[in-house]
Amino acid sequence: MEKLVREKVDSILSLEDALALLTSFDTDLPEKLISINEAVNRVAATDLTAAINVPEFPRSRVDGYALSKSDLTKELPFSLKKTTLIAAGDKGNYVLEAGNTIKIMTGAPLPLNTDLVIKQEEVEEGLTDITITKLPQPKANLELTGSLVKKGQNLITKGQVYNPMLIEQLGKTGRNKVLVYERPTVYVVNSGSELVLPGSSLEYGEIYNSNQSLFLSLLKLAGCNVIKGEGQLADNMDLIKAEISKGLQVSDILIITGGNSEGDYDLIPAALRQLGAKIMVDGLDLRPGNKTVVANLENKLIFNVSGNPQAGYILFNILIHPVIRRLQGMKAPLNSWFNIPLYKDAKNIKQVRYFTRGLLIEDQQQLAALILRKKEIDYKVDNKIKIVAPLILDIPSNVGKAGEYIKATILS
């Protein structure tokens, strides 16, 4: 992460500027050779090309009969003499003679001189011959050498994410291991003297720390190793600095919730400065999370986000997750934001750009975005509309009427 050397910025950033700044580095995570069976959702650490043609020999796509070119000009209907049968996996070398046919199974190598294969259900089968009343297209049902994958063709590019179909294509060419980046390790700290971890009992003035479970869940979905740091870190400068130093020793990135609303007891940004961290982001021009701080210490990024779990959830999805994807080596780490009209008026039209949870819904063949209220977690909405996918919505200032366009990203 050598490019993370920008000095403290003295104004708040837009989300886009913050992301440009925070994703402008090459990952320094180590590479690892793993089985293709373990590669799904991992990031490729090298380009790979096809070692062979697929298939390596011309073969049949169907169960049927091989016809040679010399018989195709005959007047319909005509008959051909049945000779042998070629099964998939057959290693023999067969030659198709004019006037004869060879029964050939799906995936079996074509006999020499085959011009097409006619499906078995399209011929009249006799005991010793077949009768053809209608011919398919020339070259019908042939899978020619290299027609699925060409030897030397690019199969994956460094920085792409392995998905099942990419893995299948590598398997097809005989590759069983691939080089990927290691998973990053994220250290999660929750700050606030009022916090108590779930499972204990509460005294007056205390609340349960639900941010630890929230971030552990989000990071697990994002494919990270996670280390639980202090879950009830008191508002004490020495303890905070010690905890940050501890986290830096064992992780690639730190997430600290709470302690950033700039009150007398919001000590995280102060601790980061005292430790000599470079402040990369000192406030974002959006809600929630306008007081978000991102710092660079020992070439590791430290995110300090709101202790409000709704805000933390939003900030993880719009800011932290793209940076983690970059750290994982992804060449295209940013969310895909698309334009979509609002389904209903927002409850309030705000004078500031804000992000909120929402749903992609369909009503009468129209897709639209529905804003979820803070308490609507399990997506119980009007039965008349179809829920398509959960979204994060990016709502500009002064926008909020039904039909107005906003931006949205699908939660993966």
Next chain:
Amino acid sequence: MEKLVREKVDSILSLEDALALLTSFDTDLPEKLISINEAVNRVAATDLTAAINVPEFPRSRVDGYALSKSDLTKELPFSLKKTTLIAAGDKGNYVLEAGNTIKIMTGAPLPLNTDLVIKQEEVEEGLTDITITKLPQPKANLELTGSLVKKGQNLITKGQVYNPMLIEQLGKTGRNKVLVYERPTVYVVNSGSELVLPGSSLEYGEIYNSNQSLFLSLLKLAGCNVIKGEGQLADNMDLIKAEISKGLQVSDILIITGGNSEGDYDLIPAALRQLGAKIMVDGLDLRPGNKTVVANLENKLIFNVSGNPQAGYILFNILIHPVIRRLQGMKAPLNSWFNIPLYKDAKNIKQVRYFTRGLLIEDQQQLAALILRKKEIDYKVDNKIKIVAPLILDIPSNVGKAGEYIKATILS
């Protein structure tokens, strides 16, 4: 799976009828108590309600000053005497007297008699008093007892999937363990005498088995335990029957690729019948995968799908995955299909309903579906359009013109 007792059907089924038949059972997977930190994407085995109010005491949403009702009727501007300070986690019992204010930090318990909290940046702070020039709304910045979660309210319902925000809400109420269903174990068999596992060398007539890696990847994403069965199962009835019997002993569900195109060497459906399986689905009214067979043997489902990986990928997403979700205990296991116009003409308009891979794209604020060609795996498309998400498309017969509506589901 006691409801899976339907006798052999003698006609091919629509996808919808097949899914109705194959998801009409209650899971018999065992339940397991796990940490909420491990619960993401697991299925709840019980309803859960909130054990406490959140918060359990009224508290402040902001860093600011507590005002009592008796002072709110004073003429503006007015001053209040600063007394003490309440930090988050403070366990004292404070009373706010008329004419005084108490500084209160975000999350701290409200002193008795508080009617609202004014943000610290909205007052003029003196050494011993504060001056108020403008009042916020009554009750501003208060987080009242039970306002986030009400004691006794439903937090999750049996059959729902734990997502990060649901987990956060449970953590908030102090719960640190939840009851979920065990992950199902799936046994994957790849049939065909021509198959060789990647990592070995090929002889003439052989091809690499890429279906094993494809299905292992898909099943891993679907949250299953996977057992690799035979990856190069020869077209031999005795071997096939032995492999099926072996798989049934160690798994909850079997997936067998290949051997179902009804040729002379396509022995899987025949083997299933010989083993006494009840055939639940004997062909689907769609492409690809019209020869898909689903059988029930020893109360376990066995899917026999095409050996063509493109077909297998589609059938996993539209048929097998919903059934696995049901097995996992999900109460809403079906894909969410929505209507979307085609972006471009299909290459061919088919006389049959077919499913294919596609992309949700945006062009000039319009969402549309783009059909991917078989070789387009890594989604390299026209740079002018924005890729939003990968899709599976459901294209009716005789449909395929740009602008015509089809159905699509987002790949999760």
